[in-house]
Amino acid sequence: MTATDHPDPPEDPDTPGTTDRHESPRIPLPRSSMEDTGHPPPDAPGERKSASGRSAPSPEHAPPLLLEHRVLKSLLGAWALAACSGEEAAAVEEHLGECGPCAEEALRLRDAVGLLHPEESLDLDPGLRSRVLESCLGRRPPRIPVPEWAVPYDAETARLDALLRDIGDSEWHAPVRLRWFEGDGQVNRKTTVAGVIAHLLAVDGLVGLALGLDDPLGPGAGDPRLPAHRTEAYWQASRLPPTRAVRGPWRDQTHEVVRTVSFAGDGSGRLPVPYGTVPAPPGEGPGQKIELPLRDAMVDRAFECWIHADDIAEAVDYPYDPPSPRHLHRMIDLAARMLPGTLAGRRRSGLAAPPRDLVAAGAPGRSLRLEIEGLGGGEWFIALDSPGADASAEREVAHVALDGVEFCRLAAGHVSPVEAAAGQDGDREAIRDVLFAAASLSRL
Structure with missing residues (x-):
């Protein structure tokens, strides 16, 4: 072979034909800026x-x-x-x-x-939604507004749904311990995150039934029952424990409830929502029928949604703030208004001291001043001797001071009545009875 004889150059697999091996590269090497x-x-x-x-x-x-x-x-x-x-x-x-x-x-x-831009985290400021809605509604009021008493439920269900969107599949099976108060002590029940959502779905169904919506328990379960009975029935309806699939029905039901009360208008707030009947002690006749007007039932459901969302957040190590002060005030107000009736029920069961002779003499009875500090704060006078009596400062025999969030945790059965009050003054027996009555507002 002579110096002028060269073998054919190798073919480039990406280029038709051949190339000169002395040709400068088409793609320049990295260079300094x-x-x-x-x-x-x-x-x-x-x-x-x-x-x-x-x-x-x-x-x-x-x-x-x-x-x-x-x-x-x-x-x-x-x-x-x-x-x-x-x-x-x-x-x-x-x-x-x-x-x-x-x-x-x-x-x-x-x-x-497209994969270089993943979905952003849903762990947002809990107050962001309220601020955005407030700004939007300030510019253009909605044609069909949500009644003011239904807004806490709308806000709390939206916050819980955002939490649920942000947790992984395995966290739906994280253990959650539900706590409430019965008699003079705290009881609890172990379930999962999915089980808590199933519980909310079943009990929210009582509001849905009052509004004419379908019962999540299915046909034949429309008779009013205690919330605990509804939850047990829903949990036992399947041999398998609830999964993340329960989020869809729960979310759809919350949207339908808010939509229905919005179309019904503010006047629907007087619609009765039955919560079943508490059995009476043997020999005392029929049990006590539990019923709330829709405006109070919606606040009650908002309160339970927040409490159980906090239970879930604790189980999955997720930051979760209390409701806005305006919504928290509505929850505290509902609990304070329910205290005289709950105290009377504990008296019938022998769990509280009997009323004083003032009522028998025709006097209006004693009062306890409940002072709530911090978020949602305010002052309420609680009738001690008769649920229908007028409570006033003139009849005050005791004073209790509590933080707003701490009072709600007491009403949820998450705090012991003995450890709840930050400040106490006056009749110790009356204070004890009211604090235990507040804890007795809780349930499964």
Whole structure:
């Protein structure tokens, strides 16, 4: 073989024909930044750099680019990121219509670019939704507003739904211990995150039934029953424990409840919502029928939604704040108004001291001043001797001071009555009876 005889150069698998092995590479190697050289940028107003590293004239004077196959293939990544010049993008797209392998690679790169922008975390400021809604409603009031007494339920269910969207599949089976108060002591029941949502779905169904909606327990279960009975029935309806699939029915029911009360208007707040009947002690006749007007039932459901959302957040180590002060005030007000009736029920069961002789003599009876500090704070006078008596400062025999969130935790059965009150003054027996009556407001 002579010096002028050369073997045929090897074929490039990506390029038809052959190439000169002494040809300079089409894709330049990485180089230092212009800012690092200390020199001013070149003054070339008629030129600009393309993604391939070539100098290209301005678009209005640019002839069509004729690029080789391997150069076009190297531009696919820049094209997928929309980093090519207009001429390069046109050349790449024309090439994709003729080259099947490059078209498949371009499709894969475009799909990969979509994965560079994952969904943002849902762990947002709990007050963000309220602020956005307040701003929107201030600009354009809704045609069909949500009644004021239903807003806490709307807000608390939305906050819980945001928490549920942000937890993983395995966390739906995290253990949760539900706590409430019976008699003179705390009881508890172990379930899962999914079991808690099933509990809320079953009990919220009582409000849905009063509004004419379908019962989540199914046909034949529409007779009013105690919330605990409804929950047990729902849990036992399937041999398998609840899963994250329960979130959909629960969320749909909350939306339907809010939508229905909004269309019904503020006047629907007087609609009775039965909560079943508490059995009476033997020999004392029929049990006590529990019933709340819809406006109070919605606040009650908002309160339980928040309490159980806090239970879930504790189980999955998720930060969770109390409701807004305005909503918390409504919850505290409902609990304070229910205290005289609950205290009377404990007296009938022998769990509280009997009323004083003042009632028998026709006097209005004694009062306890309940002072709530902090979030949702205020002052309430609790009738001690008769649920229907007028309570006033003139008849005050005791004073109890509590933090707003701490009082709600007491009413939920999460805090012992003995440890709840931050400040106490006056009749110790009356204070004890009221604190234990507050804990007795809780239930499964």
